[in-house]
Amino acid sequence: MNRTSQTAKTVYLTTYWVWIALFVIAPLFLVLYYSFFDIEGNLSLENYRNFFTSTYLTMTLSSFWYAFLITFFSLLIGYPTAYLLTKTKHKQLWLLLIILPSWINLLLKAYAFLGIFGTYGITNQFLEAIGIGTQQILFTDFSFVFVSVYIFIPFMILPVYNAIEKLPPSLVDASRDLGASNWTTFRRVIFPLTLDGVKSGIQIVFIPALSLFMITRLIAGNRVITLGTAIEQQFLVTQNWGMGSTIAVFLILAMVLVMVITRDWGAKGAVRR
Amino acid sequence: MKRKKIKLANLYLMAVFFILYAPILYLVVYSFNSGGTMSGFEGFTLEWYASLFTDTRLLVIVLNTIVIALLSATISTILGVIGALAIYTAKQKYTKTSLLSLNNVLIVSPDVIIGASFLILFTMLGIQLGFYSVLLAHIAFSVPIVVILVLPKLQEMSPTLIDASRDLGASTWDVLTKVILPYITPGIFAGFFTALTYSLDDFAVTFFVTGNGFATLAVEVYSRARQGISLEINALSTLLFLFTLLLVIGYYVLARRGAKEVRR
Numbered sequence: 001m002n003r004t005s006q007t008a009k010t011v012y013l014t015t016y017w018v019w020i021a022l023f024v025i026a027p028l029f030l031v032l033y034y035s036f037f038d039i040e041g042n043l044s045l046e047n048y049r050n051f052f053t054s055t056y057l058t059m060t061l062s063s064f065w066y067a068f069l070i071t072f073f074s075l076l077i078g079y080p081t082a083y084l085l086t087k088t089k090h091k092q093l094w095l096l097l098i099i100l101p102s103w104i105n106l107l108l109k110a111y112a113f114l115g116i117f118g119t120y121g122i123t124n125q126f127l128e129a130i131g132i133g134t135q136q137i138l139f140t141d142f143s144f145v146f147v148s149v150y151i152f153i154p155f156m157i158l159p160v161y162n163a164i165e166k167l168p169p170s171l172v173d174a175s176r177d178l179g180a181s182n183w184t185t186f187r188r189v190i191f192p193l194t195l196d197g198v199k200s201g202i203q204i205v206f207i208p209a210l211s212l213f214m215i216t217r218l219i220a221g222n223r224v225i226t227l228g229t230a231i232e233q234q235f236l237v238t239q240n241w242g243m244g245s246t247i248a249v250f251l252i253l254a255m256v257l258v259m260v261i262t263r264d265w266g267a268k269g270a271v272r273r
Numbered sequence: 274m275k276r277k278k279i280k281l282a283n284l285y286l287m288a289v290f291f292i293l294y295a296p297i298l299y300l301v302v303y304s305f306n307s308g309g310t311m312s313g314f315e316g317f318t319l320e321w322y323a324s325l326f327t328d329t330r331l332l333v334i335v336l337n338t339i340v341i342a343l344l345s346a347t348i349s350t351i352l353g354v355i356g357a358l359a360i361y362t363a364k365q366k367y368t369k370t371s372l373l374s375l376n377n378v379l380i381v382s383p384d385v386i387i388g389a390s391f392l393i394l395f396t397m398l399g400i401q402l403g404f405y406s407v408l409l410a411h412i413a414f415s416v417p418i419v420v421i422l423v424l425p426k427l428q429e430m431s432p433t434l435i436d437a438s439r440d441l442g443a444s445t446w447d448v449l450t451k452v453i454l455p456y457i458t459p460g461i462f463a464g465f466f467t468a469l470t471y472s473l474d475d476f477a478v479t480f481f482v483t484g485n486g487f488a489t490l491a492v493e494v495y496s497r498a499r500q501g502i503s504l505e506i507n508a509l510s511t512l513l514f515l516f517t518l519l520l521v522i523g524y525y526v527l528a529r530r531g532a533k534e535v536r537r
């Protein structure tokens with residue numbers, strides 16, 4: 001009897017290891033492997049040399065800058081929203097309504113902005129009406145950041161909301177009783193104790209923001225090139241898989257870096273406490 | 274003063290809700306516009322819906338999308354349960370944690386990385402890009418989610434349940450089908466449903482591994498949207514929105530019922 005349950009365990013483990021080897025380890029290894037081949041298929045470090053030229057470094061920096069902006073604005077708008085949501089009646093329902101748009105395919109949402117921000121779209125009609133006049137909104141940095149923030153906001157609100165919900169209200173009361181102002185209570189009690197939620201929010205937003213490519217194409221009109229756009233371009237347009245893989249390697253490194261940084265914060269905070 | 278503060282808070286929340294829903298409503302409203310553009314509403318029409326339902330190419334794509342979603346959700350649920358069982362039954366802590374972290378790699382990886390690396394993988398394995406490559410990719414990114422959703426249910430389960438059933442003479446198969454699986458059913462449902470919505474929703478990964486002849490809805494919407502505005506996409510979005518709404522409501526009703534049963 002014991003032997004059969006042992007067999008079952010072996011079956012589970014073997015099946016799952018084979019799966020992981022084939023669909024997690026192998027693909028990542030192949031990306032690394034391909035990054036050492038140039039476009040003619042020769043083994044070389046040329047891709048890495050290329051990556052460290054100004055074109056790619058500027059692109060990487062701007063990709064980071066946009067991801068930073070997107071994360072920053074998502075947090076700026078998302079944090080108060082999450083906070084106020086915890087204060088509402090029927091908060092579960094309101095939270096569900098915040099999450100609902102995130103179930104809708106992001107392409108459709110991006111597509112909506114083609115109409116809203118378009119030359120004859122509703123925003124420009126409004127600007128016209130109040131006397132500012134028609135502006136070029138679509139295909140600008142503004143529209144790119146706006147639409148990205150729009151798409152990511154539910155993902156920022158959710159972890160922050162959970163963190164605030166977990167906060168014992170007695171701590172806030174205690175701080176008020178001790179004479180702290182609202183701002184001090186927020187800065188010294190609420191925010192530090194909800195940092196974990198903020199951290200996971202940053203993780204969930206920053207990494208995808210580095211790798212967006214469909215929004216850059218639809219909304220930013222190829223003006224904004226993120227790491228994701230560059231990878232897509234190299235793989236599917238230029239067909240230079242080697243260079244694409246090299247950029248992918250750096251995107252993976254960036255991803256690991258973000259995870260380590262956001263994790264370290266928590267550790268430091270814990271030590272200080 | 275207090276009332277004023279509450280009002281400001283409500284105003285803020287209302288603004289956020291407005292911004293979140295305005296684009297979706299905008300799409301829906303213009304799907305009925307006879308003018309043919311997303312600016313200036315001229316009159317009510319259903320012609321975009323009519324042309325949607327006569328567009329056989331699109332209907333085939335909708336069918337593809339649904340078949341891929343159902344198949345990939347089913348297969349990834351089975352694999353995910355096996356994976357969760359593997360992590361749960363693994364004896365060494367090292368095996369447990371390494372399996373779990375490898376499982377999480379695909380969850381945190383950006384879509385572009387998953388797409389690009391699978392494109393290389395499928396090409397190396399000689400799998401033709403199309404239905405099967407898309408199906409495999411969807412299974413691959415859904416499995417870790419199922420594992421993550423099923424594992425807590427397994428850990429919640431008291432091990433004495435398994436011991437008791439063994440003592441009563443249950444075979445391994447009986448233990449699995451009569452004790453473990455019924456116990457983790459809510460997790461399995463959540464996993465299946467999430468896998469389904471992930472598959473329906475995915476664009477980036479599919480875009481990489483889809484090849485020329487095969488498309489899912491998201492890929493089709495992307496290529497049409499790149500050519501500009503067509504109110505057929507609005508009509509399609511409206512239907513998808515309603516469908517998503519139904520799925521979410523259905524899921525919540527199921528989850529509620531599940532929670533009630535557990536409480537009982």
